[in-house]
Amino acid sequence: MAEEFTEDELTLPPCKYEYLDHTADVQLHAWGDSLKEAFQQCGIAMFGYMTELDSVEIKQSSEIEAIGHDLESLLFHFLDELLFLFSCEPFLICSKVTITEFVTEGEEMRIKCKCYGEEFRIGKHPQGTEVKAITYSAMQIVNIPEKNTFELFVIIDI
């Protein structure tokens, strides 16, 4: 038997609350047959968190460079450069990134990368989540020889 309620019980109070964003992060997990492919996938993963990549047409491109003293800092700066493409002029959101130079040996590791996409436009591109920063927290760059893959784990602040 259903419970019965009075008018008063059925009346809802006014809303006197709000939600304050506190902290959040998400872990990107990307992989590839080569370390280079895994890096590229990781870059795309980040853009995919910012919008629906299906909505992004390739209309313009931009080149970035990143350097690092080890793989971790190379990955960090690579993602940071990609994030910067989006954060400032040309506000580029990319559905494809192609690494054209990938030097991971020697003192100074470096990447050159061509980034394809278009200017982010509200209305055309569904707003995903703002990526506030790349972090080194629990970063992992793993080679799994038996599976012949390279895997990356990067936590980004959102």
Place this chain on the structure above:
Amino acid sequence: MAEEFTEDELTLPPCKYEYLDHTADVQLHAWGDSLKEAFQQCGIAMFGYMTELDSVEIKQSSEIEAIGHDLESLLFHFLDELLFLFSCEPFLICSKVTITEFVTEGEEMRIKCKCYGEEFRIGKHPQGTEVKAITYSAMQIVNIPEKNTFELFVIIDI
């Protein structure tokens, strides 16, 4: 002039990435003309994070009790009891909570509360965010005499 791209440049790579939830929390901020009202609002705020409260009809009710040795622990246990209503039988999602007993003086503070809502049902109730736990982290219970309001800040793990 628009950039031109080759077929190859326009071809997107396969998706080799995924997003792993890491940690997140959100801060509930609730207020009221009395401490009791602020507590009630805070409870509703939590349910409002789990689903769209407009979708919740008042069809059943349940009573909870919470005790605490100070206001903070009282608030913690109050929210924890509400969360428990949802997490186990009767899986109640509430659009209204009415505190019927509110004792905040003496050694043992206590609350009795009648909770109105209905059983959570996927399809009827849009799934919001799962609340994993209430926390004491940065909890604030504030009385602002000049505004004649009471304000609560509670961080919940999601």
